[in-house]
Amino acid sequence: MGQPERIATSLTDAVVEEIGASLAPVDAELARRYPGDPGTRQPVHTVYVPADSLTAATPREWGDRALAALDEHAPDAASFAAVLGIAPGLAGPVHSRVRAKLEREPVEDLRVDFEDGYGHRPDAEEDRDAARAARLLAEARAAGTAAPLVGIRVKCLEAPVRERSVRTLDIFLSGLLESGGLPGGLALTLPKVSHPGQAAAMARLLAAFESARGLEPGRLGFEIQVETSQAVLAADGTAAVARMIHSAGGRVTALHYGTFDYSACLGVSAGHQAPDHPAADHAKAVMQVAAAGTGVRVSDGSTNVLPVGPTPRVHEAWRLHYGLTRRALARAYHQGWDMHPGHLPTRYAAVFAFHREGLARTTARLARYVRRAPGDVMDEPATARALAGQLLRGLDCGALDLDEITGPTGLDRAGLESFAAPRGDAASAPGSR
Numbered sequence: 478m479g480q481p482e483r484i485a486t487s488l489t490d491a492v493v494e495e496i497g498a499s500l501a502p503v504d505a506e507l508a509r510r511y512p513g514d515p516g517t518r519q520p521v522h523t524v525y526v527p528a529d530s531l532t533a534a535t536p537r538e539w540g541d542r543a544l545a546a547l548d549e550h551a552p553d554a555a556s557f558a559a560v561l562g563i564a565p566g567l568a569g570p571v572h573s574r575v576r577a578k579l580e581r582e583p584v585e586d587l588r589v590d591f592e593d594g595y596g597h598r599p600d601a602e603e604d605r606d607a608a609r610a611a612r613l614l615a616e617a618r619a620a621g622t623a624a625p626l627v628g629i630r631v632k633c634l635e636a637p638v639r640e641r642s643v644r645t646l647d648i649f650l651s652g653l654l655e656s657g658g659l660p661g662g663l664a665l666t667l668p669k670v671s672h673p674g675q676a677a678a679m680a681r682l683l684a685a686f687e688s689a690r691g692l693e694p695g696r697l698g699f700e701i702q703v704e705t706s707q708a709v710l711a712a713d714g715t716a717a718v719a720r721m722i723h724s725a726g727g728r729v730t731a732l733h734y735g736t737f738d739y740s741a742c743l744g745v746s747a748g749h750q751a752p753d754h755p756a757a758d759h760a761k762a763v764m765q766v767a768a769a770g771t772g773v774r775v776s777d778g779s780t781n782v783l784p785v786g787p788t789p790r791v792h793e794a795w796r797l798h799y800g801l802t803r804r805a806l807a808r809a810y811h812q813g814w815d816m817h818p819g820h821l822p823t824r825y826a827a828v829f830a831f832h833r834e835g836l837a838r839t840t841a842r843l844a845r846y847v848r849r850a851p852g853d854v855m856d857e858p859a860t861a862r863a864l865a866g867q868l869l870r871g872l873d874c875g876a877l878d879l880d881e882i883t884g885p886t887g888l889d890r891a892g893l894e895s896f897a898a899p900r901g902d903a904a905s906a907p908g909s910r
Contacts, residue, residue, distance in 0.1 A: 510723060511770035514866075516894065518662075518873045519774050520586035520626050521828045522815045523733070527594040528606040533617045536624045540583025542818035546784065547576065550791045551822075560792045561799045561823065563830055570833060575825045578875050583821055585874070586812075587624040589614070591645050592632050592668050593738075600641070607645045611652025618660055628664030630702075634675045643682060650697075654690060665699040666733065671707040673717060673724040680725040698728045700776075704735030706742050709760050719767035729773050732764045733814070736778030752778050752801050752813075761810060776812035777805040784819035795823045802827035811870060825874075832871035839864050840885040843896070847886060865896035 526535055551557035557575075558568035589610045591603065598606070610629065617623035629649050632642040646665065653659050667679050683697040701721055703709065711717035722729045739760055740750035751757065757778070764775050780801055784794035798820055805813055806827065815824055843864040845851070865888075871877035872890070883889055888896070 509727075512727075512772050513770060513898075514774075515772050516897070518625070519811055519870065521811065521874050522584075522813050522824050523586040523588050523664075523776065524584050524624075524815050525588045525590045525594055525630065528589050528591050528603075528610050529595065531589055531610055531613055533613045533620065534622060536582075536584040536587060536617075537622060539818040539821065540579045543579050543583060543821035544576065546791065546819045547579075547822050550784075550788045550795075557822075557826070560795055561826055561830075562796075563826065564834065567830055567833055571826055571829045574829050574875060575822055578825050578829075579821060582625065582875070584624040586626040586662075586664065587628075588664065588666055589627075589629045589649075592630050597638075600644075603641065603645055604648060607648035608652050611649050612656055614660070615653060615656030619657065623660070626662035626664055627660055628662075628666060630666035630668060633667065633669035634678055635669065635671075646682070647686065650686060651690075659692075659696070663697075664730065665697065666702055667699050668702040668735070669704050669738065670701045670721060671705045671717075672711075673720040676701060676721040676729065677724040677726075680728045683728060695727065698730040699725075700731040700733055701729055702733045702735050703760060703764055704738035704742070706739070709763050716763055716767055718764055722767060722771055722773055729771075731774040731776055731812075732768055733776040734761050734764065734778040736814075737781065739778075751780060753804060761808070765809065774812065775810055776814070777801075777810040779814035779816050780820075781816065783817045784823075785817070791819065794819070799823040799827045803831060806831045828874055829876040832867070832874075832876035835867070836871070836877060836881060837885075839867055840882055843868070843888070844886045847888065847896075861896050862898070865893045869893050869897055 524539065532538065547557070551560055554568045554572035557563070557572050558565065563571055591607070595603075595606075607629075614623060614627050618627075629646070631646045631649075632638040634642055650659070653663075665683075667675070670676055679699055683699065684694065686692070687694055687696055701708075701718070703718060708718050708721070709716065711720070718732065722732075734752070734757065736752050736757060737750050740754060740756060741747075743756050745754060745756055761775065761777065768775050780798055782794050782797055784791045784798070802813060802824055805811075813824070815821060843861060846861045846864070868877065868882050869890075872879060872882070872893075879890060882893065886892075
């Protein structure tokens with residue numbers, strides 16, 4: 478055998494060590510600021526219910542009204558698919574899964590609203606409604622009828638309503654603790670955030686509550702509702718929403734786009750205020766980039782066109798909502814708002830069709846990646862993460878069944894999660910069942 482080829486180098490070990498030492502603080506900062514997706518379930522929607530309208534059975538009531546709308550306006554798979562333009566091969570599976578979802582888990586994320594949907598009430602009345610909301614959510618959780626994720630939207634932290642916002646939040650959280658404890662999927666929404674200082678103040682407020690009640694530090698997080706131009710572009714030209722995320726010490730969990738407040742802030746006329754307006758696309762693109770890698774999720778807004786009235790009018794509203802939801806999914810906004818029970822059939826139809834029509838292609842690509850097999854697409858570890866993440870989202874919402882994924886890929890849920898891991902070598906290491 479010949480002599481091994483000599484490989485020439487010029488740099489000493491000391492140079493490599495000095496570079497490593499100089500970048501150690503950078504490594505630590507990047508790890509702190511960009512920990513990656515938390516790997517928890519992200520709901521496909523959020524339902525806002527005014528606090529005075531909440532009952533322990535609200536999710537079930539919404540599901541029953543959604544099923545009644547289906548029965549009245551699209552009673553079978555063929556008619557439902559015809560309204561929405563769903564391919565014939567998907568019509569049956571999508572329709573049956575939508576009905577099953579509405580019967581089993583009609584609302585994924587329920588937010589009790591003390592802001593726009595509730596308005597300004599006497600303090601004593603809002604106090605009672607905040608305490609009542611905590612009690613009703615606790616009762617629903619004990620009865621097994623609660624939505625998987627629940628929470629509250631308080632008023633903003635602007636001066637005129639600041640004290641009212643803080644008091645409502647305090648009463649609600651204290652009531653939950655007195656009624657059995659904080660639920661695992663608790664979401665707190667802060668609307669109309671216009672400055673990073675407001676996000677930092679919310680973080681201090683939650684830390685103070687944790688200290689007062691002996692909770693683990695960091696137990697409480699909150700969502701920022703992006704409804705003002707100042708949240709997207711600050712006075713100095715920077716993306717304020719990015720600074721908001723990082724000013725809150727890791728407590729921000731999501732960014733929610735507020736379709737109508739934001740549109741009005743920019744002077745968009747009422748007839749053109751919609752999630753697909755160019756102004757909305759710009760705001761959400763900034764939000765998406767600001768949140769990328771931080772573990773903060775992004776949610777689209779809503780349409781205010783309600784599926785009510787005669788069947789032709791309902792079908793028109795359904796087609797609009799279905800199209801907007803599909804558009805959002807293609808742009809990687811996996812969550813949105815639903816304002817009416819009649820939106821639930823098209824929310825789930827759009828989500829289920831999105832996941833099911835891409836199932837064969839997605840599993841085939843991931844299977845080839847797992848097995849290092851050749852194919853017509855050369856996928857990288859980042860794409861494998863995206864493929865696994867898409868399949869996990871389909872599982873979480875009920876669009877897919879695990880055996881539909883395990884069969885072609887050989888991956889169980891743990892295997893999928895290892896590929897979807899945002900850091901480390903999991904995405905390049907083959908998983909197994």
